[in-house]
Amino acid sequence: MSEYSEMALPNDANPLGDLLGGHVMHLVDMAGALAAMRHARRPVVTAAVDHMTFLHPVRIGQLLVLRSSVNRAFRTSMEVGVRVEVEDLTTGEIRHTSSAYLTFVALDDEGKPAPVPPVIPETPEQKRRYEEAGRRRTYRLEMKEKARLKQT
Numbered sequence: 368m369s370e371y372s373e374m375a376l377p378n379d380a381n382p383l384g385d386l387l388g389g390h391v392m393h394l395v396d397m398a399g400a401l402a403a404m405r406h407a408r409r410p411v412v413t414a415a416v417d418h419m420t421f422l423h424p425v426r427i428g429q430l431l432v433l434r435s436s437v438n439r440a441f442r443t444s445m446e447v448g449v450r451v452e453v454e455d456l457t458t459g460e461i462r463h464t465s466s467a468y469l470t471f472v473a474l475d476d477e478g479k480p481a482p483v484p485p486v487i488p489e490t491p492e493q494k495r496r497y498e499e500a501g502r503r504r505t506y507r508l509e510m511k512e513k514a515r516l517k518q519t
């Protein structure tokens with residue numbers, strides 16, 4: 368489990384004065400890459416991001432806490448789950464604001480996909496995530512194929 372925290376600052380606000388959704392997406396990518404690189408011990412690139420939902424606005428001054436873990440490793444790719452919580456530092460209230468699944472691919476010294484170690488799930492929660500990651504991968508690769516066919 369990796370953790371990444373950042374305070375929402377005015378530079379990253381939208382015209383309404385809350386945090387830009389795109390900034391949260393950037394942090395999700397960073398937090399996901401952190402977990403993937405720790406697992407692979409190699410540079411990684413983002414191959415896919417599944418859909419994201421924003422459940423609450425993030426106010427400037429609140430603390431974003433992102434937790435990420437590798438659900439499953441395939442050959443050169445890994446599915447990482449990222450959960451975003453927001454802490455109001457003045458009240459201590461913590462709210463879940465977003466979750467996402469991302470796929471990262473590890474690269475070798477030539478920039479080609481490189482094999483990664485397997486994830487061995489132990490707890491019932493890890494086993495559930497592992498199984499679900501396999502189903503999501505099938506769907507993702509189908510979507511990739513459809514997008515490829517549209518381009519040809």
Ligand SMILES: CC(C)(COP(=O)(O)OP(=O)(O)OC[C@H]1O[C@@H](n2cnc3c(N)ncnc32)[C@H](O)[C@@H]1OP(=O)(O)O)[C@@H](O)C(=O)NCCC(=O)NCCS
Binds near residue numbers: 413443472
């Ligand atoms: C990701 C990337 C390295 C894959 O390259 P590729 O030529 O398709 O390589 P492969 O076909 O060998 O696929 C490598 C792995 O990526 C996985 N993959 C590729 N595209 C995927 C997608 N859209 N969703 C899920 N997995 C994907 C493959 O299933 C394979 O996984 P596996 O080895 O665990 O079975 C390449 O597409 C790339 O460099 N993309 C740009 C990445 C980037 O710059 N990201 C930042 C965005 S600005």
